[in-house]
Amino acid sequence: GESVGLHLPTLSVQEGDNSIINCAYSNSASDYFIWYKQESGKGPQFIIDIRSNMDKRQGQRVTVLLNKTVKHLSLQIAATQPGDSAVYFCAEIAAGGTSYGKLTFGQGTILTVHP
């Protein structure tokens, strides 16, 4: 079936480094992609989103890149801080406007930032 998955399950970086978290998706009809951050014991927290008609979107210290040709999504975190340590999930939702909430989540990448 259709799925969203991640290349790397864990990522360790030093404080101040830039982090890149990757995600592959298989549903070419996906219209909307979201990155969530999940800290221990908490629910997923929205970070940034991107639509399929874009290939890049920037937020505060975060950038999402979308490569539809190879169905690849990445999250770049600039100047990573210890507070960025969490599990990061990509999620997608099917195109067509008919879906009412069925986000499909990837497996998650554990980001650990060392001081």
Add this chain to the structure above:
Amino acid sequence: EPEVTQTPSHQVTQMGQEVILRCVPISNHLYFYWYRQILGQKVEFLVSFYNNEISEKSEIFDDQFSVERPDGSNFTLKIRSTKLEDSAMYFCASSFQRPNTGELFFGEGSRLTVL
């Protein structure tokens, strides 16, 4: 800042017992969701709810599950006869817009342990 709140934070129950998980979505939101996350696995969609009815549900959401919005503020998930494999973290979420036009806000989750 408005947030989605969930109760209980942790519930332990015996197999076969009924469980009700409660959620108070953000007050002006119109779309409501339940997701679950089995320990160490990805977040999975269960059901979405809009205009007092289920909009979409996954194959996980079988006859043992039901949702209700009994009043203007609560949104509940009921599991009629719990099974061991129902042990998971259950997340409630809400959004003002449809999910492919806006972000979902997640609660901190209710951990269900079925013995």
